[in-house]
Amino acid sequence: MQIQPILAALRRHKAGTLLIALQIALTLAIVCNALFIIHQRLSHLSEPSGVDEANLFVIENFWGVQYSTQEASSEIKADLAALRQLPAVEDAAPSNSYPLRGGGWDNFISLTPEQIKPTTDASVYISDESLIHTLGVKLIAGRDFTPDEVRDMGTRENIHPPVVIVSKAMADKLFPDGNALGKPLYSMSAEPTVIIGIVERLQREEVNTWSAPFVNQSLIWPMRQAIPIGLYYIVRAKPGQLAAAMQEAPKALYGRNRMRIIDSHDGLLSFAQVRQRAYNRDRGMAVLLGIICVVLLAITGAGIVGLTSFWVGQRRKQIGVRRALGATHRDILHYFLTENLLISLGGIAVGVLLTFGLNLWLVTRFELRVMPLAYVLSGVVILLLLGQGAVFAPALRASRVSPVEATRPV
């Protein structure tokens, strides 16, 4: 190896060497962090929601009349009955929201009424005894609500439901020893709410980075959202009849009572569309960051090709002299590959520090997670391969310089 003379020669070309090393360092820092963010974003996309997504759809129903709580409750019951009568429909439930909606009702949960700092946070679904069956979630402990436990929730109602069904993630968070059933929790009231059932998985409404650590923490309160604005109907089609059910359902609702608005664009969504919309930003961000990474790597590669080509052209005579003094094609090829390796390693050493620095800044500024070492190692391997790949063509050209160049005038 000729590391020492190569380093000595590089010291005489500081500007080009430092620029390319700096470019490699910045590329490493940006690519590693971008890959980490992409992976985080993409890992959400495949997160199971816990519901029967293949057969579910959602209707956003706005009332066209200012109903009282009692009137709204009656309308909801009548709508549900109409939906359940449709041949393609398995079941239907009223709700204030649904998983992956992108936002909704979110409550702090405590284990004691006097607790100042809450234990955790949960997505709140407000529905009746039909929600669990409609969503297709699995009740793994306890029982479902009974019809008489379900109350009507008007605009100014005081909310302190005596019973609640929680997701397993929620139960485990509140009671890590595993005996959550029958235990009380406190939310929005000093009155206890007793856990009567636990479902296996029920994803939250939000899909943002902030909620990622408690993505499956949710609870269901036995209440019917009988408010003047409106509500969501979650409908489960019979297997293979989703399209038919989605076609029939709005007609059935309008047929029963025309005083409502179901938006033609957003009012009727299959769960596949819900998932698509929920992760659109994540997907877009991943694609954008991916493009940035590719462009950045391409620019760095092109920079290496450009600089090496320039150096090969500049040192043509010198290469000829080396060949005249006994260097083989392979010696010249190795010279340029080693030279690039040394520059790359210098850039990578700085780049690793920059990578962790940038990650630390993202962690403190945007609550990103700490990057595992594997990402840095992957970035290092990518940059080294890129450098060696980029330098190969000009190095090969250099190796083909004839030794007779040594005798030619500059």
Place this chain on the structure above:
Amino acid sequence: MLKMTHLSKVYRTEVVETYALRDFNIDVKEGEFVAVTGPSGSGKTTFLTIAGLLETFTGGEYHLDGVEVSHLDDNARSRIRNEKIGFIFQAFNLIPDLNVFDNVEVPLRYRGMKAPERKQRIMDALERVGLASRAKHYPAELSGGQQQRVAIARALAGSPRLLLADEPTGNLDTQMARGVLELLEEIHREGATIVMVTHDPELAARAQRNVHIIDGQVVDLAEDPRFHTAYAAAAGQVRG
């Protein structure tokens, strides 16, 4: 040591063939100091590049140290250049990015020599040319004569069987040229075979034997009319 028989070198383009060397014959014995002279464009440099295995030839035979070299591949030619031949170029051809020590080290590294032996040989060679104290200097920090001495040290460090010098004093003033020539003579007295291309008659006169090339062929000066024509032309240029 160096024997070329009926050797030819032809440069071909789509429309024309140019003979740089034609039916070229030369035999340099071991330990000889031969000066190769001739007018510009006569083929001196082509002869030197072929002799130094920097270029291939078109026809004929070339035996270097008893080995017929026409069928050798590039790696074998590189190895012979590295182990058997020392080059001294008119333009010194030192690597400007490397200091004197590293420049002399270049051929030794390609030989795969261990560091302690390399160091010993480099310092011996630099001592010999009187530049041991300048080992850490860069070529740009040396005079032309000193640079050529470094180039000679680089050529000597590998203990070559043959030294090929291309106008070794061409870029030097008279005093520096004299110093370099005395060094070459000293090296020759110690047993080295030297082939030196020059157009300087004074320099050529210091060699043991002169070989004259005109139009790509070795000629006998006394008998060849082309020499007289070339001589007259050269003399005219000097007068003009």
